[in-house]
Amino acid sequence: MEKILIADDEQLMRQLVIDFLRPEGYEILEASDGKEALEIYDKEHPDLILLDVMMPGYDGWTVCREIRRESTVPIMMLTAKGEEIDQLFAYDLSADEYITKPFSPKILVAKIKALLRRSQNEQETHETDEGVAIDRDARQVVLDGKNVDLSPTEYKLLNYLMSNTGKALSRRQILNQVWNYDYYGDLRTVDTHINRLRIKLGDKGRYIRTVRGYGYRYDGK
Numbered sequence: 001m002e003k004i005l006i007a008d009d010e011q012l013m014r015q016l017v018i019d020f021l022r023p024e025g026y027e028i029l030e031a032s033d034g035k036e037a038l039e040i041y042d043k044e045h046p047d048l049i050l051l052d053v054m055m056p057g058y059d060g061w062t063v064c065r066e067i068r069r070e071s072t073v074p075i076m077m078l079t080a081k082g083e084e085i086d087q088l089f090a091y092d093l094s095a096d097e098y099i100t101k102p103f104s105p106k107i108l109v110a111k112i113k114a115l116l117r118r119s120q121n122e123q124e125t126h127e128t129d130e131g132v133a134i135d136r137d138a139r140q141v142v143l144d145g146k147n148v149d150l151s152p153t154e155y156k157l158l159n160y161l162m163s164n165t166g167k168a169l170s171r172r173q174i175l176n177q178v179w180n181y182d183y184y185g186d187l188r189t190v191d192t193h194i195n196r197l198r199i200k201l202g203d204k205g206r207y208i209r210t211v212r213g214y215g216y217r218y219d220g221k
Contacts, residue, residue, distance in 0.1 A: 002116060003044060005029040007037035007063065008052040008078065013101070017050060017078075020105040021112070034058025038066060046073065048116055051095075053079035053086070064093045072139050072152040074115040078103075091179055094152040132204050132220070134162055143204060153178065154197050161208060161218035170215040190215070 004026045008014050011032070018028050029044055031037035035057045041049065049067070053060035064075055076097035077090045090098045096115055099108060133142040139155060141148045150158065156178045161169070171187040179189070194216060198205030209217045 001025065001027045002048070003027045003029055003046040004112070005031060005037065005040055005044070005046040005049045007031040007034065007050065007055065007060070009033055009055045010052075013052075013078075016105065017108065020109055024109060024113075034060065034063045037063050041067060041073075047119070048074045048076070048112060050076050050078050050112075053077060061089070061093060064090070064095055068094050068152050072155060074119050076111065076115065132162070132201065132207065134159060143201060148200055150197070150200060153193060154200065157193055157197055158201075161216065162220070165218050165220050168211045168214060168217045172215075174215060 002025075004021060006014050006017050006028060007030075008017075009032050014030055014032075018030075022028055029040050029046055031040050033056045037049075037051065037055075038058065040046075051060045051063055055063075058066075060077060060079065064077070067073065067075065072094075074096045075094075076099060077095045078099055078101070079086070080101045087098045096118075097111055099111065131144045134140075135142070136159070141150055141155060141158060157174070160174065160177050171190045174190050175187060178193075194208060198208055201207070207218055207220050209219055211217050
């Protein structure tokens with residue numbers, strides 16, 4: 001049974017979400033503030049986290065930042081703050097989704113299912129290609145036998161490219177899959193992260209080919 005942690009200081013909001021998620025068969029964990037959310041995360045290792053931004057103690061941004069230091073567990077920011085700058089900040093912290101209150105419970109459930117499917121697909125196999133190995137269970141990349149220190153976003157980017165080896169992917173496709181379908185940021189975000197990823201891959205960075213005027217392709221040789 002998949003575990004979902006709901007961190008929100010409003011008990012009524014937590015109960016509303018629980019009422020829609022529990023019938024879907026999920027095990028629900030609750031936290032009323034950021035500190036409690038981190039404690040439950042460390043103990044229970046949930047499969048997905050719903051994280052409110054405005055909480056006492058540690059706010060949602062802080063909790064997201066702390067979790068992302070060690071994990072790529074799917075995180076959805078759940079908040080009343082709907083300004084574009086807040087959404088961009090959430091994605092900069094490598095949150096996977098952002099939904100504003102009030103929201104449709106059915107849409108929330110659909111987004112959660114999509115995030116969990118995506119996460120499960122990323123963990124299915126261990127893939128090795130010409131000295132670059134990606135262990136989806138450990139969410140770790142190994143380059144010529146040595147671990148590579150990638151950010152959660154860089155890991156997701158390489159994982160997506162390697163999962164589509166030989167296929168040309170547009171910048172918009174990459175942005176949608178790695179960041180989020182609701183992310184409307186600058187396409188140059190993709191170029192910036194590709195450049196950082198190439199640097200970290202050293203001479204294997206050449207496996208990521210530029211498709212002029214379109215996007216990128218991972219060739220693996």
